[in-house]
Amino acid sequence: MAGIYFRDIYKSFGTSRLFEGLSLACPDRKYLCLLGPSGCGKTTLMRIVAGLTEPDSGEVLIGDKRVNGLPPASRNIGLAFQNYALYPHLSVAGNLAFPLRAPIRRGRYRQAEIEERVKRVAALLRIDQLLHRRVNQLSGGQQQRVALGRALIHDPGVLLLDEPVTHLDARLRYEMRAEIKLLHDRIGTTTIHVTHDQQEALAMGDLIAVMRNGRIEQLGAPLELYHEPATAFVAGFIGDPPMSLVHARLAQENGNTIVQVAGSSLSLSEALAAQANMAPSREIIVGLRPKQVALVERPEAGAVATTVYSHGRVGREQQLVLTFGRDEVHCRTSSAIHVTTGDKVWLSISLDGAKLFDAASGRALAHT
Amino acid sequence: MSTIVPDKKNAVGAATGARNLAIYLAACLFVGFGLFPLYMMITTSLKTDQQTFAWPPVWLFTPRFQSYYNALFVFGGRSADHYLFNSLVVTLSSSALAVFLGAMAAYGLARFRFRGNRDVAFYILSTRFAPPVGFIVPIYLMVQRSGLLDTQIALIVVYTSMNLSFVTWILRGFFLEIPIEIEEAALVDGYTRWQIFLRVALPLVRPGLAATAILSAIFSWNEFLFASILAPGDAATIPVYLAGFSASMNIDWGEYMAVGTMAVLPIMIFTLALQRHLVRGLTFGAVR
Numbered sequence: 001m002a003g004i005y006f007r008d009i010y011k012s013f014g015t016s017r018l019f020e021g022l023s024l025a026c027p028d029r030k031y032l033c034l035l036g037p038s039g040c041g042k043t044t045l046m047r048i049v050a051g052l053t054e055p056d057s058g059e060v061l062i063g064d065k066r067v068n069g070l071p072p073a074s075r076n077i078g079l080a081f082q083n084y085a086l087y088p089h090l091s092v093a094g095n096l097a098f099p100l101r102a103p104i105r106r107g108r109y110r111q112a113e114i115e116e117r118v119k120r121v122a123a124l125l126r127i128d129q130l131l132h133r134r135v136n137q138l139s140g141g142q143q144q145r146v147a148l149g150r151a152l153i154h155d156p157g158v159l160l161l162d163e164p165v166t167h168l169d170a171r172l173r174y175e176m177r178a179e180i181k182l183l184h185d186r187i188g189t190t191t192i193h194v195t196h197d198q199q200e201a202l203a204m205g206d207l208i209a210v211m212r213n214g215r216i217e218q219l220g221a222p223l224e225l226y227h228e229p230a231t232a233f234v235a236g237f238i239g240d241p242p243m244s245l246v247h248a249r250l251a252q253e254n255g256n257t258i259v260q261v262a263g264s265s266l267s268l269s270e271a272l273a274a275q276a277n278m279a280p281s282r283e284i285i286v287g288l289r290p291k292q293v294a295l296v297e298r299p300e301a302g303a304v305a306t307t308v309y310s311h312g313r314v315g316r317e318q319q320l321v322l323t324f325g326r327d328e329v330h331c332r333t334s335s336a337i338h339v340t341t342g343d344k345v346w347l348s349i350s351l352d353g354a355k356l357f358d359a360a361s362g363r364a365l366a367h368t
Numbered sequence: 369m370s371t372i373v374p375d376k377k378n379a380v381g382a383a384t385g386a387r388n389l390a391i392y393l394a395a396c397l398f399v400g401f402g403l404f405p406l407y408m409m410i411t412t413s414l415k416t417d418q419q420t421f422a423w424p425p426v427w428l429f430t431p432r433f434q435s436y437y438n439a440l441f442v443f444g445g446r447s448a449d450h451y452l453f454n455s456l457v458v459t460l461s462s463s464a465l466a467v468f469l470g471a472m473a474a475y476g477l478a479r480f481r482f483r484g485n486r487d488v489a490f491y492i493l494s495t496r497f498a499p500p501v502g503f504i505v506p507i508y509l510m511v512q513r514s515g516l517l518d519t520q521i522a523l524i525v526v527y528t529s530m531n532l533s534f535v536t537w538i539l540r541g542f543f544l545e546i547p548i549e550i551e552e553a554a555l556v557d558g559y560t561r562w563q564i565f566l567r568v569a570l571p572l573v574r575p576g577l578a579a580t581a582i583l584s585a586i587f588s589w590n591e592f593l594f595a596s597i598l599a600p601g602d603a604a605t606i607p608v609y610l611a612g613f614s615a616s617m618n619i620d621w622g623e624y625m626a627v628g629t630m631a632v633l634p635i636m637i638f639t640l641a642l643q644r645h646l647v648r649g650l651t652f653g654a655v656r
Binding site for chain 1: 547549550552554557559563568572574
């Protein structure tokens with residue numbers, strides 16, 4: 001068991017620089033999700049832990065051991081690939097036993113012990129009745145379990161999962177998420193889980209590192225990210241639907257700070273006004289949860305005009321995406337209403353609980 | 369109306385039937401053309417001289433194995449089995465060497481990025497551009513100076529080098545098809561490059577190994593030009609021995625054809641045995 005630490009990592013591919021001084025820590029026994037859109041560097045970061053990619057500079061530590069330059073085999077890691085990468089010429093049992101039979105572990109396991117471990121890990125993942133099958137006779141979910149079992153079988157100090165449930169169908173995905181999480185609770189191996197699915201990260205991670213363009217936007221517990229996004233990018237990425245981000249401008253009216261957006265003025269609570277006064281410029285982004293906006297029948301005080309961009313029904317509620325100024329606002333109604341794309345609707349916005357971000361840097365405006 | 373439809377259908381059916389029949393006949397004709405010499409060789413090896421030269425040809429006869437007996441036990445000097453054995457040694461050694469060395473070269477070209485990778489790959493292919501007869505004199509001198517004239521080693525070395533280029537090229541394609549993640553998984557699981565090559569990559573390109581082994585073996589088994597010049601005597605292979613028959617004043621057709629039949633059999637058995645490994649798609653479904 002060991003924590004994973006990145007210190008000042010630099011990595012370029014050709015002329016494109018991915019990491020420029022990235023640092024990140026995943027404490028021992030934690031489940032860290034690397035979350036970000038494709039191309040943000042999350043898989044590369046995981047490959048750097050595995051030793052499949054070497055950083056140009058900077059240190060990688062597993063526990064208190066510097067692992068730079070060590071071959072993957074000497075890092076005591078388990079890695080489950082996004083596409084499973086099972087050995088097609090071997091049976092399920094052969095795949096599971098493959099790491100135990102590796103020359104680097106020669107003499108550590110006797111044949112009887114190998115068989116026993118294979119049985120144990122197969123039982124853990126409920127694939128014990130499939131041990132003699134060829135891996136290409138398995139379903140996606142079964143293959144995924146074999147990949148996971150192969151990563152776990154030699155008790156690695158660190159478990160690396162690259163989009164482990166992405167290719168599964170929705171039901172199986174929920175099931176496997178819960179199972180992987182349970183497994184982690186039982187065995188406690190420090191885990192890095194790469195995903196682009198914010199729901200998955202929120203459901204599974206002890207910690208989530210949101211990444212963009214090779215930078216860590218924010219590292220924190222799921223609820224922390226949800227309630228206190230450090231940047232507008234995080235706010236717009238986390239949650240279902242995520243926060244709506246509205247470009248706005250700060251102004252003064254009768255000595256109070258107000259927000260102007262698309263021709264409308266909105267007043268700020270005292271706490272938010274205090275935050276707004278810390279803003280480096282007047283251009284800000286307002287982050288709104290869907291519950292802070294409500295459709296209203298007719299123009300009333302404080303209501304703003306928006307246009308329906310898209311709409312869809314989810315069970316009893318209706319989800320709308322509305323065009324507001326140059327931004328889009330997500331909105332939910334509790335009962336079905338009849339609108340079509342292009343309709344004009346009125347929106348009442350409550351700024352209580354809204355998040356304010358500096359428009360230029362995207363950083364959240366700090367509390368006092 | 370209802371009667372016209374089935375009629376029309378029948379007409380169409382008959383037309384396709386006739387078409388199929390024509391295609392079938394053409395195919396039979398072609399196959400017959402290809403197999404007739406083989407048929408002649410095998411039947412002649414089982415006939416008496418009288419039956420061989422009878423006109424009209426004898427189609428039905430009682431086969432006799434006297435020619436085989438003669439070729440193996442009666443003929444003076446080295447008999448056919450000696451040359452068959454030479455061929456077997458040369459073919460198996462050179463094919464095994466070419467496939468193994470070629471696989472290593474192909475793996476390196478497929479998996480490692482180094483300066484001039486593609487140039488090396490092209491150079492390897494280019495060694496087959498010139499007609500082999502063009503460098504038979506230098507090769508003869510090299511073999512002679514190293515004292516390897518009329519030895520199996522000379523033929524093994526020459527055939528290996530001639531087979532190596534196409535083995536490398538074919539296998540390179542097979543290795544490129546293996547998803548890189550499978551080998552990365554093995555790296556993480558604790559295997560070295562060399563072990564991954566042996567235990568992961570090679571089993572996954574088994575169809576390629578079988579295909580290249582068959583092609584190398586066929587080439588080595590049938591090669592005549594180099595064999596006749598580098599190993600004309602004791603180390604001669606079966607094609608050289610066979611050619612000796614037609615050069616003699618009085619051709620023993622029965623024995624000639626018996627040796628020919630015996631020369632075809634081993635390579636046929638070898639090919640049939642390896643054929644089942646040619647099944648493609650082992651890696652299909654390995655990754656998604």
